[in-house]
Amino acid sequence: xxxxxxxxxxxxxxxxxxxxxxxxxxxxxxxxxxxxxxxxxxxxxxxxxxxxxxxxxxxxxxxxxxxxxxxxxxxxxxxxxxxxxxxxxxxxxxxxxxxxxxxxxxxxxxxxxxxxxxxxxxxxxxx
Numbered sequence: 347x348x349x350x351x352x353x354x355x356x357x358x359x360x361x362x363x364x365x366x367x368x369x370x371x372x373x374x375x376x377x378x379x380x381x382x383x384x385x386x387x388x389x390x391x392x393x394x395x396x397x398x399x400x401x402x403x404x405x406x407x408x409x410x411x412x413x414x415x416x417x418x419x420x421x422x423x424x425x426x427x428x429x430x431x432x433x434x435x436x437x438x439x440x441x442x443x444x445x446x447x448x449x450x451x452x453x454x455x456x457x458x459x460x461x462x463x464x465x466x467x468x469x470x471x472x473x
Contacts, residue, residue: 394467397460409471416445422472434461
């Protein structure tokens, strides 16, 4: 009987502890992903591509087909090098309406330099 009483007491102590909800949303902004590209040319990978692969971009975009957002080839076909600053700002601030009503989420923690490297890579995919 005492054994059962001890087990019940242990269960009560454990179950009354502070519970953390892992699904709870947080308003803490995540830091920009750090992509270490020692030598892009030697690694055979463009730095802009490495940044894209290290961020969440490929969740909504593909290189050659629409997913949630436009393909990178569609973006490259629509814009020129003169639009690099504009597109980098869209990556950082987010946007809606150019490619449909689904908004692109902002990436406020991203530096303008890295956003420009990503855009420069995307523009190389022009058909």
